[in-house]
Amino acid sequence: MSGCSGDEGPAGPEPPVIEDYVITPINGGGIATYSIPDSEEVMYVMAEYERNGKKCVERSSVYSNTIRMEGFATTDPVTVAFYTVSRNGVRSEPVVKTFEPLTAPLYLVRQTLSMVTDFGGVSVFWENRFNTEVGVAFLVKDENGEFRDNEYRFSRLEEVKETFRGFEAEEATFGACLIDNWGNTSDTLELTTTPYYETMSKKPFSRVRLPGDVVSDTWAFSNVCNGTWHTSINTNSDAWLSGSKFGNGHMFTIDLGERMKMSRVVLYPRLRTASEPFGSINVRNFEVWGTSALKTEMLSGHDYYWQDIPEFDEPEEGGDPVAKEHWKNDWQCLGEFEIVKPDVPEGANQQEIFLAACGAGFSFDFPIDAEPIHYIRFVVRRTWSGAGSHPDIYPPRALNDYFMLSELSMYGDNTVPQK
Known part of the structure; x- marks a missing residue:
């Protein structure tokens, strides 16, 4: 009708x-x-x-x-x-x-909103215990003193950190206001600050082969630091595939070529199929360690020092085992990280979301108070296929326990004093 x-x-x-x-x-x-x-x-x-x-x-x-x-x-x-x-x-x-409705989640979340200076920009934090999507509108004041929209991001996580980069180390005024799915907006949090200087570490990296590191490569290590990454499927020439099983080489070490106060690392997985970034032997869990100088006296005849797990001397009768010297006691831990598969909303194109996430890379921040370093060591803990280097934590696979990466980029401040 x-x-x-x-x-x-x-x-x-x-x-x-x-x-x-x-x-x-x-x-x-x-x-x-x-x-x-x-x-x-x-x-x-x-x-x-x-x-x-x-x-x-x-x-x-x-x-x-x-x-x-x-x-x-x-x-x-x-x-x-x-x-x-x-x-x-x-x-x-x-x-x-x-x-009468209770106070809207947006305004309660706003009470937790904070913003701090970061490398190349600022980081925005908030807490959301309401299991509802909340977004942040990131703003920057222009030359006329007016805020201009710069970027929007949304999240349902309970604890959120969003970092906005790409700014020079010059004073600027940044703003952040929260928005919800119904068009409600909070007031704007402002911060006038000078972002910390950030640049990408020089490529290609120099590889240092320490005892316990990957002993052979199936595809060249140079692929991981040649400055290219492709979203094309099944491109072997732009990926590094290790040639050793876990327990006999699941670490690798890089000489940055200069002393840097590191800000973050970005990993790009290898694509063989549209879903492979979150499958096969792409890296999933890993640790990052750094030091300003290698303990050169331990490079020859002291392989135990460089292994992943500390070794112990035989105890005297009635005594406890005594741990041998170990590199992790001399290096600083920059973080333990996990690559998380992006959520795919109902009805969305999974391949597009996966490719977009991989194209942006998976970025992991280092502690802001970390000391400058010259060498950086990665410890691969688990791949997406489940292969793990600690059987008590990450279940191992019996065969083909390799790992692979397509590209690796590291960022920080190289203007620190060079010793």
């Missing part, structure tokens, strides 16, 4: 109204529960109300007895009209109810 002027509308008797209705306030909204009349004529229940000045309608089938109303920016009273609707589209008489 058309909706032309003069139509009388749906025909038929009015369905009975809902019963036993209650609205429970929640943060930013309310949840209505009710009893559906025992009538075959009722097709669904609908609720009409205004949210932030706009008319909204929610519908729920007879197979549910709840309606969720969200997105309110204030705690002002909300008036809701509930209707049952018949199979012919006839509405019942309205049942009108008023409730």
Whole structure:
């Protein structure tokens, strides 16, 4: 039936109204529960109300007895009209109810928002315990003192850190405000600061083969630091594949060629299929260690010093084993990291999301107070196929326990004093 002027509308008797209705306030909204009349004529229940000045309608089938109303920016009273609707589209008489939403999640999350100076920009932090998506609008003041949108990012995580880079080491004013899925925005947090200087470490890297490091390569190590990375499928020439099993070479060491205060590392996985970045023998868990100088006196005749697991001298009778010297006692740990597979929303293109994530690389920040280093050592703990270097932590595979990377980039400040 058309909706032309003069139509009388749906025909038929009015369905009975809902019963036993209650609205429970929640943060930013309310949840209505009710009893559906025992009538075959009722097709669904609908609720009409205004949210932030706009008319909204929610519908729920007879197979549910709840309606969720969200997105309110204030705690002002909300008036809701509930209707049952018949199979012919006839509405019942309205049942009108008023409730007061609790404070919206956006404004409670805003209380946790903070921003700090970082390498090449700033980092923004917030906490979100509401299991709802919250975004940040990152702003930068222009030469006229006006904030301009720079970038938007969204997350459902409980603890969020978003870093915005690409800025010179010059004073600037940055802003961050939170947004939600209903168009509500918080006030803006401002920070005037000078980002720390950041540059990419020179490529190609110089490889240092220490005892315990990967002893052979299936594909050349130079592929991992040649400055290229492709989203093309099955490109062997732009990836490094180790040639040793775990337990006999799952570490590798790099000479940066200069002393740097490191800020982060970015890993790019190898693509053999669209889903392979999160499968096969691409790196999943790893550690990063750094030092300003190698203990050269331990390079010859002291292989035990360089192994992943410390060794112990035989104890004297009645005594405890004594740990031998070990490189991890002399190096600083820059972090233990895991590559996390991106979420794929329902209906989204998985391949596009995976390729976009891999194209951006997986970036891992180092502690801001880490000391400058000259050498950096990676300890691969697990691949996506499950191969692990610690059987008690990461279950090993029996065969072909190799690992691979397509590209590796490291960043930091190379203007620190060179010793």
